[in-house]
Amino acid sequence: MIKPVLVLSLLLFSLPTFLLDFKKDKLVMFASLSNYGCDFDGDKLGDLSIWDPKTSTLYFQLTSDNKFYVKKFFDTELSFQPVFADYDGDHRTDFVFYQPDTGQWISYLTSAPGLPQKTFLGAVNDYPIPISLNGSKKYDIALWRPGVGLWALPVPNSDKPYSLHNQGGASDSAFAADYDGDGKSDLGIWRSETGYWYIDKSSTGYDPNRGESIQHGKDWDVIVPNDYDGDGRCDLVFWRPQDQTWYFLYAANRSTTQVQFGGKNDIPLSCDLTGDGIPELVMWNMSKKSWNILDLKTRQTFSYKWEVPDGSLPANAVLQKFE
Numbered sequence: 001m002i003k004p005v006l007v008l009s010l011l012l013f014s015l016p017t018f019l020l021d022f023k024k025d026k027l028v029m030f031a032s033l034s035n036y037g038c039d040f041d042g043d044k045l046g047d048l049s050i051w052d053p054k055t056s057t058l059y060f061q062l063t064s065d066n067k068f069y070v071k072k073f074f075d076t077e078l079s080f081q082p083v084f085a086d087y088d089g090d091h092r093t094d095f096v097f098y099q100p101d102t103g104q105w106i107s108y109l110t111s112a113p114g115l116p117q118k119t120f121l122g123a124v125n126d127y128p129i130p131i132s133l134n135g136s137k138k139y140d141i142a143l144w145r146p147g148v149g150l151w152a153l154p155v156p157n158s159d160k161p162y163s164l165h166n167q168g169g170a171s172d173s174a175f176a177a178d179y180d181g182d183g184k185s186d187l188g189i190w191r192s193e194t195g196y197w198y199i200d201k202s203s204t205g206y207d208p209n210r211g212e213s214i215q216h217g218k219d220w221d222v223i224v225p226n227d228y229d230g231d232g233r234c235d236l237v238f239w240r241p242q243d244q245t246w247y248f249l250y251a252a253n254r255s256t257t258q259v260q261f262g263g264k265n266d267i268p269l270s271c272d273l274t275g276d277g278i279p280e281l282v283m284w285n286m287s288k289k290s291w292n293i294l295d296l297k298t299r300q301t302f303s304y305k306w307e308v309p310d311g312s313l314p315a316n317a318v319l320q321k322f323e
């Protein structure tokens with residue numbers, strides 16, 4: 001249940017924590033930001049973007065003019081993590097960043113691009129997760145703290161800054177997406193050890209006893225939840241690196257399907273690049289620096305090579321955890 005308790009943590013450390021070592025024994029990768037979309041120019045076509053954490057530079061292409069843009073955001077040793085979504089409700093994705101060592105959020109809203117807003121919410125090891133609790137598809141900052149399994153959520157129409165909600169624990173990953181289709185974000189946990197998704201739904205007051213628990217996937221899978229059939233409900237989808245296959249479980253009727261697409265070391269995400277309401281499957285190959293895209297409707301594939309620095313990553317794929 002949600003308890004109204006204030007949580008604001010500010011810890012000042014300066015350890016570069018954006019880990020990019022793919023040679024570790026285990027990589028638990030989590031591409032959760034796909035379901036927020038990535039459309040900077042607001043033409044309903046997804047814009048591809050790549051983030052270089054070493055230089056805090058964003059490389060992106062806008063669909064409205066097909067031009068490439070390079071934008072350096074920060075001149076500091078600190079690492080910043082893109083947490084892109086539409087925070088001001090103008091249907092254009094905003095450049096919002098989270099600084100994991102200090103818990104600082106810096107927001108360049110499309111409605112006020114020259115005036116970055118700065119807020120503190122979070123501490124070391126927290127996960128920044130945008131959330132929309134009032135059904136407007138306008139997102140607010142929120143976070144999930146794995147050690148204690150706790151969400152800090154905004155409180156709509158209240159002067160209470162944050163409320164807390166218990167869900168999940170240290171070995172889990174968390175995401176927020178609209179699973180039940182009422183327009184409001186639901187709170188989700190992915191437990192990779194057992195392959196369970198736990199969803200506390202807005203339509204049942206986020207009551208954990210009336211939530212969903214669904215087994216779909218296993219350890220090493222990479223989850224990419226998004227609405228893949230355009231019915232307004234986020235579908236439970238993961239990509240399995242071993243067999244390079246996407247495993248779909250649709251929210252509406254729990255039907256499943258599989259699509260083999262991608263290469264073993266790719267990073268999976270999804271984004272509606274054609275504007276038909278159905279996200280394309282998108283793979284980023286870090287070594288070749290290439291996009292490989294599958295249109296689920298037409299089964300056409302596209303490939304693009306980008307000139308970006310080594311170690312750059314898709315801006316709307318969050319790597320939540322390495323072990």
Ligand SMILES: [Ca+2]
Binds near residue numbers: 040043044045046
């Ligand atoms: Ca666009």
Ligand SMILES: [Ca+2]
Binds near residue numbers: 087109
């Ligand atoms: Ca916006």
Ligand SMILES: [Ca+2]
Binds near residue numbers: 181185186
């Ligand atoms: Ca919902």
Ligand SMILES: [Ca+2]
Binds near residue numbers: 226228234250252
């Ligand atoms: Ca769906």
